[in-house]
Amino acid sequence: MEISTGGVSDLTIEERCQPCYPSWVEANSLNVGSVNLGAAVYQNPIKDVEYCVQRILENKKVPEIEVFELGMINTVRELDDKFHFASPILFALVFGHGGEMPATVPALRHMIDALAENFPGRDDILWGYTQAHREDWEMVKTTLDMGASTVRIGFEDSDCIAPGVHVDNNAVLIAEVADIVKSKGMLPMTPDETRAMLSIPPLAGRGRKVW
Numbered sequence: 001m002e003i004s005t006g007g008v009s010d011l012t013i014e015e016r017c018q019p020c021y022p023s024w025v026e027a028n029s030l031n032v033g034s035v036n037l038g039a040a041v042y043q044n045p046i047k048d049v050e051y052c053v054q055r056i057l058e059n060k061k062v063p064e065i066e067v068f069e070l071g072m073i074n075t076v077r078e079l080d081d082k083f084h085f086a087s088p089i090l091f092a093l094v095f096g097h098g099g100e101m102p103a104t105v106p107a108l109r110h111m112i113d114a115l116a117e118n119f120p121g122r123d124d125i126l127w128g129y130t131q132a133h134r135e136d137w138e139m140v141k142t143t144l145d146m147g148a149s150t151v152r153i154g155f156e157d158s159d160c161i162a163p164g165v166h167v168d169n170n171a172v173l174i175a176e177v178a179d180i181v182k183s184k185g186m187l188p189m190t191p192d193e194t195r196a197m198l199s200i201p202p203l204a205g206r207g208r209k210v211w
Contacts, residue, residue, distance in 0.1 A: 001024060001025055001026045001027070002025070002026065002027035002028065002029065002062075002064060003019035003022075003025050003027075003028060003029075004019065004028070004029045005017050005019060005020065005028050005029055005030065005031070005052055005055075005056075006029050006031045006042075006044075006066065008037060008040045008041075008042050013048040013051050013052060014051075016052070017051065017052055017055040017056075020052075020055040020056050020059045020061055021055075021059060025061060026061065026062060026195070026200050027061055027062040027063070027064055027198070027200070028052075028056050028061045028062075028063060028064070029063075029064050029065075029066055029092070030049075030052055030053065030056060030063035030064065030065045030066065031044045031049070031052070031066045032044065032049050032065060032066070032067065032072045032075045032076055032079065033046075033049070033068070033069065033071065033072040033075055035068040035069055035097075035099065035100050036097075036098070036099025036100065037068075037097045037098070037099060037100065037132075038097060038098040038099060039098075042068075046075075049075070049079070050079070050082075050083075053079055053083050054083070057083060057085075057086075062086075062090065062198050062199070062200055063085065063090070064090050064091075064092050064128075065089065065090065065091050065092065066092050066094055066130075067091055067092065067093050067094060067111065068094045068097070068100045068101065069100060069101060070101075070110060070111065070114045073091075073111070073114040073115060073118050074114075074118055076089070076091070076118070077118040077119065086199060087124035087199065088124040088125065088126045088197070088198065088199070089119075089122075089124060089125055089126070090126045090127075090128070090149075090150070090198060091115065091125070091126065091127040091128065092127075092128050092129075092130050092150070092152065093108070093111045093127055093128065093129055093130065094130045094131075094132070095107060095108070095129075095130070095131050095132070095139070096131045096132035096133050096134065096157075097132045097133070103131045103132075103134070103139050104139075105139075105142060108129075108139075108142075108143065108146065111127075112127070112146065112147075115127060126149040126150070126197070127147075127148060127149060127150075128148055128149055128150030128151060128152060129143035129148045129150070129151050129152070130151075130152040130157060131157060131158070132157050132158070133157070133158055134157060134158035134160060135158070135160045135162075135163045135164075136160075136162065136163055137176070137177075137180055140153075140177065140180060141180060141184070144180070144181065144184050144186070145184070149197070151177060151181075153170075153173050153174060153176075153177045154170045154173060154174075155170055155173075159173070161173060161176055
């Protein structure tokens with residue numbers, strides 16, 4: 001269960017970090033820099049970023065680190081030096097918004113190269129793919145071939161299942177991407193397998209009943 005600390009809004013960083021506190025939340029998104037998103041400016045000054053890092057880590061949540069530009073990967077390395085993220089470090093590489101990295105293979109390669117440059121020799125780096133305004137599945141398929149551990153699919157980014165074809169619920173999109181994963185000779189992870197990958201304790205070990 002991951003809840004966002006982000007969003008283009010008038011919320012203060014203290015308000016944005018409220019999802020760090022509930023015991024049932026297992027992970028939080030972590031935005032590490034400012035960027036243009038179309039006509040909007042997504043503001044994440046470093047003092048707010050560090051406040052968010054502290055709230056996530058002190059509440060023992062797993063950060064999914066949202067990266068919109070190459071320089072943000074360098075920022076994560078500096079944050080790791082200061083705050084010591086637990087292993088593994090999970091990156092969500094975001095493409096396709098107006099004003100940020102385009103959803104192209106060369107742009108993705110630049111991001112992957114920057115991860116290797118900033119975290120040489122570390123085997124605890126995982127990365128996933130997010131594409132705003134996605135109209136087809138070609139880049140999703142390519143990212144799976146290039147080693148993505150996660151793929152984010154849903155209405156926050158796109159409601160297209162094919163060019164010009166929109167759907168009215170997320171389940172249709174999730175079923176489609178699950179089929180794509182299987183076509184690559186892989187299987188979608190179960191919730192418990194995902195927890196194991198991200199070093200999140202099993203539900204049974206956290207004193208909660210599952211109905």
